[in-house]
Amino acid sequence: MKSQKETYLQKIEVQLNGWSSRIDELKxxxxxxxxxxxxxxKELQTLNEKEKAARVQLEELKSADEDSWQDYKMRMDNAIAELRKSVQSLFVDLYS
Incomplete structure (x- = not known):
């Protein structure tokens, strides 16, 4: 049975890959x-930086032990939220 951490990591990897695809589409x-x-x-460069930062957060989360991963989870959630907000904003701008 998967741990909460493993389940969360899978979910985040799917989300991050989805946002990466959208960034490629925007480019x-x-x-x-x-x-x-x-x-x-500049916005595209910022998106690339936010994606890289989210991937760094993901690697840190992967290496966190079962007792401390929740601390990393909060930072990961924030990184994904920032990435999502930036991608959506640029999509709106390009399509309007």
Whole structure:
């Protein structure tokens, strides 16, 4: 039977991979139009940084022991929330 930590890690990896796919999609959309690419270059760079930070948080969470992983979970939740917010904001901007 999976521990709460293992279940949580699987859920987060799925979410993070989903957000990574959306970031790739945003890059493709921006690349199609030079004006959009230049206009959103900084936002795309910020998304990449937030994704990398979330992946670092994930690795830290993976290495946490069963007693301390809840502390890392809170930071992971915050990193995913920040990434989600940024991705959604850029999607709205590109599609409006």
């Amino acid at each position: 493709e959309i921006a690349e199609e139009d030079e004006h959009e690419r230049v206009r959103h270059e």
